Amino acid sequence: MLPPIFGVLFDGVAYGMLLFVLSVGLSVTLGLMNFVNLAHCAFAMLGGYVTVVLMRDFNWPFFATLPAAFFASAVVSIIVERTLYRRLYRATDLDQVLLTIGLAFISVAVAAWFFTTQQQPITMPGYLRGSIDFFGLNIGLYRLFLVVVGIAVTILLIVTVEHTRFGAQVRAAVDNQRMARGLGINVDRTFAITFALGSGLAGLGGALAIEIVGLDPQFALHYLVYVLIIVSVGGLGSILGSFAAACLIGISDIAGKYYVPELGAFLIYLVMVAVLMWRPAGLFGKR
Amino acid sequence: MAPPPANPQAYLQSLSRWRPLEIAFWLATLLPFWLFPNYLGLANQIAVAALFALSLDLILGYAGIVSLGHAAFFGVGAYTAGLFSKFVWGEVFTGLIAAALMAALFGYVSSFIVARFRHLTLIMITLGLGLLLHSAANSAHFITGGSDGFQGISMWKVAGLFRFDLYGQTAYAYSLGVLFIVFLCARRLINSPFGLSLRGIRENWVRMPAIGADSRAHIRKVYTISAAMAGIAGALIAQTTQTVSLDALSFERSADVVVMLVLGGAGRLYGGIVGASIFLIARDQFSGIAPQYWYFWIGVLLVMVVMLLPNGILGGLSALLAKWRRK
Amino acid sequence: MNRHFIAGAALLAAATLPGTASAQNTVKIGVISAYSGQFADTAAQIDNGIKLYMKQHGDTVAGKKIEIIRKDTGGPNSDVAKRLAQELVVRDGVDILAGFTLTPEALGAAQVSEEAKKFMVNMNAATAIVVTKSPYMVRTSVTLPQISETAGTWLATKGGAKKVYTMVSDFGPGIDAETGFQRAFKAAGGEVVGSVRMPVANPDFSAFVQRAKDQNPEAVFVFVPGGAQPAAIGKAFADRGMDPTKIKIISTGEAVDETAVKAMGDVALGRLSAWHYDYNQKSKMNDEFVKAFNAEFKRNPDFFAVGGYDGMHVIYESLKKTSGKADGESLVAAAKAMKWESPRGPVSIDAETRDIVQNVYIRKVEKAGSAIVNVEFDKVENVKDPTHGRK
């Protein structure tokens, strides 16, 4: 029999994985092009609504909606990138903030218009409901699924970035944009693809999040703070950093709440401030 | 435009001279008393938001410190003014000073942390500190009233003569007066040697130590001053509406003020005032039309401004003006 | 508060306000609500209740045309709510203030209601003290002590649990619920073996649920605000192995509202709650109400909607009694002691406290065919807010 804290910690990791999938895309785009995309969670929200609509109105199975959520967010993000974001790569951070927060505002209103302000519950397939017994611990099946997805995404991303030509281009562009251009790398296209990947992952995260945190039009703004925390604690542009930060935040938040519930509301921010004071560039950050 | 004077001292003096447009602007702030007597409540809220944005401008626009936790000082000022009226007395000006001092104290203490960081880390540190204070205020509901809001504020008549009326005449006059006085201080600060150092920090953080400047000391000082100003803004809202809610400390308030300032044009004295006015008037009008969907129109407004007038409304307009002059 | 100040303001208001001076054939109602932001859905449902009532009963009452002006506070902003109330009174000349998603909004507007002597109908804000803040205010929703004290007494007496663990959100309403429940539970001979206050913006409840489980209580009392949290805590109970059919989990209605139960699915079965309204409640009036609501808005009504609906009922009936006189004194006098049949059952406005008096139903989540719903199995009749007059 394992003590109950392990079960709690497992839930923390699962929650962390959700945050990881939601935030890793922003970490990479912020690190790569220095583009402050505060509309990141709007793409996540889009993925969530795609899943809801496909499941509820078209009776798609949950698993089939996940790639759809990914692609929908990726495609919309490419459109937005081509029409709006491109023009602002050289603009000030503040203009980028204003534009992207404006887009987030628009997404909130549009979501409220099409889907009303209601929560959008979905019914998970039977094999993701309930829990299994693991040495006396209850392990929620959906949470187990989240952990698997989180680890799979991490491995997939690391393999892509470390072992493919595209990954090499991304790394070169992150390290030194000017030099990458000099080497004949099409930095703009690299960025567009990375951006679409990041937004697609956000869309996937949004779809996965419904079961844990629900979905309503405020999603685009509400989870922005959490995503920014993961990105800054992990370090800009670092996949492993985001992964570590997500685990750290998930575990310390849950363990802290278990042992010192009085500090529940403070924990996540205390951990962030402490990590940043110790390592201003984040756990795996370079700058 | 007159050619710049040959004497450098006279030239620098000329930079801080009052321009006719400025005087016209401040005279125009009096117009709502006659033109929009039914909108003075909104006008009061704009004056307070403008003061808050002005305080943020000192650190964001002039020293390059982007803060997503500035509501902390607004909230400290609001709660201090509320507590002051409840436990000391209801006189407004002393309450205002108490709020400014308390916010300055919070600002001074946190400035030692803030001055050590830059960029995203700085943004997240300010955000973290702001949210910690928000949570603390929620937990301390025996003092703050928690999420139900602070109860029991009653204000004396301003200067013993004017009570806060339902039309908001006193409220607007009082807030506008305070805004103007604080604006004069900020204006002087910007045109001071200290203000020049702040601009130096914003323009080139790396060069400052190489000309012998202790940037962190400057940042600590401006952060404290800015906190005091934000505290005054918070106190104004507490005094003129006789309520304080936890929202005064919220992330949304911090984010809104950044949006207002950037919309108007950061690093320009009037940026915050213009941004606050346009944001709040637009919000009031849009939400009057569609209370559920005004976010859409505000979003469109922000996107349009970025696309058409980079660097905020004032920044974009002055760039357009410069272009037009050159032709 | 300075009495002279208020008297002066009221005098000024009464003498010069456009609404009162020129109210001929319309009665204007200013609805102040958090139409945008985190609580937008609450505001939307209250608004749906208002709309439905007006659709069913027409927009003319006692010879007056009813006109609604909606204002958005964006959230729990007392200063914005107060400003909007002021503007509604001085600019738009409204006769009645209504809505109020959240307590701070109601508290901000109450000052204006008192100063300007405007009838104020609180259709949601549930903190007990709110109605005391203006003599012209009535409440048509619910108060938290009304529910939580009833739940506490019921659980200790009829519910068969003597050891309870309480879990509430750490903000005003949560603390109200905790205080009320524990007080009543102890008074009825129960023992509180532990309690925890959880952050308001809390996305994950595993740790708190595990703490509760560690104490091995016979029952758990839960209060979380509506939205995403009810489903989250419900699933956390399941994931941590707390089965509501074995251990009694009792809550207020938000924690088992329609979306929450839908999202939880079978793991919600057996959950107990004390509440004043549910769309599944069986009565002819409620059946019709739910049907009409669905026809209009393609969703089920909830307690927010019924608060708005009944709020409009109070306004309409009061206006009928005053024959269209819309000043605060007359309307509040007309509203006091009003009794009517609501979709939630018989309700009335307490003549003394101006607060709502209603039945509190004890329900259990059960399967009804393929749907999972709250089924009423016990009730406590004519519950007043227990905190009035208490120190």
Add this chain to the structure above:
Amino acid sequence: MSVADTNASSGFALSTRGLSRSFGQLVVARDINLNLPVGARYALIGPNGAGKTTLINLMTGMLPPNHGQILLGGEDITALTPQARVKRGLARTFQINSLFAHLNPLEAVTLAVCERRGISPKFWQNIAVNKEAIEEAYDILTRLKLGDVAYQTTRELPYGRQRLLEIALALATKPKVLLLDEPAAGVPQEESGDIFEVVASLSNDLTLLFIEHDMHVVFRFATHIIVLVGGAVFTEGSPAEIAADPGVREVYLGKRHHG
């Protein structure tokens, strides 16, 4: 460090003792010992990547050394912050312009003067009342032939003028020792002479160390040359000695002329 050592170096404006710095395996400064006499005009030369700018960064405190000391007028300044070194009279310029893009030269130099005079904390007075500081700044600008562009925004100035402003900013700190990192970098050859004329005209009390690639310029203006190779001092001596040194020819001049 012993008292005797301190005394021994007190005759020099700037000295380094065993200054070393490495990044992991990469040694960028190896046991550097230099002595700059008061009023000297020293040139620091060496092939690309020899560690010339690194040495200036070490001296000015922008990069902390792993070992060694830096002495300014005999005082150990190794532990001081960059700004404290500037206050004690050690100034530098940057190879890549590091200016205040949206200030004009008058404002920028006045800023530096105000920092030195300790009036920059004054937030309550208009800058224009500080007549002496402003005139001092303007005087520096006219001396560097920037008087006519004093009111133009920095980033709109021609590049050569910006290089001069680099020097003006450093001079505004009233340095005893001035380290110039390629003052004419990027300036067309015909204009670089102008810049060095300005440098040459600086007060004789001022100790100068400059990095420069153009050997004509080096031999014309330097009284003493230090050759840095691979992070270590390869050799040093008078221009004539250096010109005659075959080793220098090989590692540096040779490469430059034939490579």
